[in-house]
Amino acid sequence: KQEVTQIPAALSVPEGENLVLNCSFTDSAIYNLQWFRQDPGKGLTSLLLIQSSQREQTSGRLNASLDKSSGRSTLYIAASQPGDSATYLCAVEIPNSGYALNFGKGTSLLVTP
Amino acid sequence: NAGVTQTPKFRVLKTGQSMTLLCAQDMNHEYMYWYRQDPGMGLRLIHYSVGEGTTAKGEVPDGYNVSRLKKQNFLLGLESAAPSQTSVYFCASSPASSTDTQYFGPGTRLTVL
Numbered sequence: 001k002q003e004v005t006q007i008p009a010a011l012s013v014p015e016g017e018n019l020v021l022n023c024s025f026t027d028s029a030i031y032n033l034q035w036f037r038q039d040p041g042k043g044l045t046s047l048l049l050i051q052s053s054q055r056e057q058t059s060g061r062l063n064a065s066l067d068k069s070s071g072r073s074t075l076y077i078a079a080s081q082p083g084d085s086a087t088y089l090c091a092v093e094i095p096n097s098g099y100a101l102n103f104g105k106g107t108s109l110l111v112t113p
Numbered sequence: 114n115a116g117v118t119q120t121p122k123f124r125v126l127k128t129g130q131s132m133t134l135l136c137a138q139d140m141n142h143e144y145m146y147w148y149r150q151d152p153g154m155g156l157r158l159i160h161y162s163v164g165e166g167t168t169a170k171g172e173v174p175d176g177y178n179v180s181r182l183k184k185q186n187f188l189l190g191l192e193s194a195a196p197s198q199t200s201v202y203f204c205a206s207s208p209a210s211s212t213d214t215q216y217f218g219p220g221t222r223l224t225v226l
Contacts (some may be wrong), residue, residue: 013190032211043117043203044156046214089156091204098163099211100171105155 002027006104013080014112021075021107023090027094028068031032031093034101035075037066038087047074080111114139117218119204122207123176126194134189134221135143142216143209145187147171150220156203162187163209168174194225 003026013019023033031052036044048057048064050073056065063076077084087108091101118133121222124165136145140167158171169207176198178190187206202221204213 010190032119032179034214041220043217043219044205045217048210049214051212058219089157093159095210097158097171098146099207099215100146100158100161100199101156102158102172103148103156105153 002072002092002094002102003023004031004090004092004102004104006088006107008107009105010108010110012110012112014038014057015080015082017080017111018083019080020079021077021088021090021109023073023104025071025073025092028071030068031095033055033064033066033073033074034091035062036091038089038106040086044089055059056104075107080109082113085109115160116140117206117216119202119218119221121221122219123222124224126158126191127226130191130194131190132223133191134202134204134223136189136206136218137185137186138204138206138216138226140184140206140208140216141184142206143184144207145181146205146207146215147187147189148176148203148205149173149205158173158216159202181185194223196225199223199225 035047071089121147148156157192165184165216
């Protein structure tokens, strides 16, 4: 079974810092990898989807990279803001399961003013 | 569009009681999913559906049943609730495409006493 690990489990940074969240997976034969954001008591919101043939995706201040050979993905957040405070979840597609996802446990990010 | 909605938002059950969680989506998505989220465990797939009238088991299906009688609805049933089913349940939907993300509902917080 594919294992998805996110490090660190929690992170606190001052506003304005650039930061990197890490995701690793055990089986390099993945299809797609996604990053989600979850605010307390809320559902998940998709941030970026990287297809297996892609190396990175960018959306605004967010950049996600994918290195299948090393089993790693990173989410880079530039110029962090207090509004970025949330839990960030990495997920890989489960094979032959209707594109269902296998999630990591997440990184809880706090950006302090 | 309302997106993905879940009913109810909160529920407290006694051990042995039954209930049904309703998920509805108005995006005409083919695929729908039920996940549960537990502290320290991340999200885990319970059941999924790749179309009206079809369902399949995910990682943790025991104790749950599902039905997809209409394309827009995906029901999750607990026949005899157990304390181990205390969790936050999330429904999600997606188009039948590997390049599209999943859209999540706001969740149902279930407590089984």
